[in-house]
Amino acid sequence: MPGLKGSADLLEDHRRRALALWDTGLSLNEVGRRIPCSSSSVLRWLRARRRGGPDALRVRFSPGRPLKLGESQRRRLLRLLLRGAPAHGYRTQLWTTARIAEVIR
Numbered sequence: 001m002p003g004l005k006g007s008a009d010l011l012e013d014h015r016r017r018a019l020a021l022w023d024t025g026l027s028l029n030e031v032g033r034r035i036p037c038s039s040s041s042v043l044r045w046l047r048a049r050r051r052g053g054p055d056a057l058r059v060r061f062s063p064g065r066p067l068k069l070g071e072s073q074r075r076r077l078l079r080l081l082l083r084g085a086p087a088h089g090y091r092t093q094l095w096t097t098a099r100i101a102e103v104i105r
Contacts, residue, residue, distance in 0.1 A: 008059040015045045015057045022046060069104070077104060
């Protein structure tokens, strides 16, 4: 089952509603059918709540891959890109990831 899309508040509300249904005595599978989500997700949220209380249900987004370019390198790259692709020997103004990678090298 794909992950639920939406804001952090929406995702947290989804988790809280699932655990509220669990608290009424429903089984993990029944909660999963009503929300909808997998029973393993409900169990994971239940364990998190037991360990860390309601704050454990908060959504933590992944920060992503660390940047390879430093701040000054990113500023320099932006200046180079703003000059346009033809300034770097390309026939069109189109910037592709391959062209940008070449400029970075």
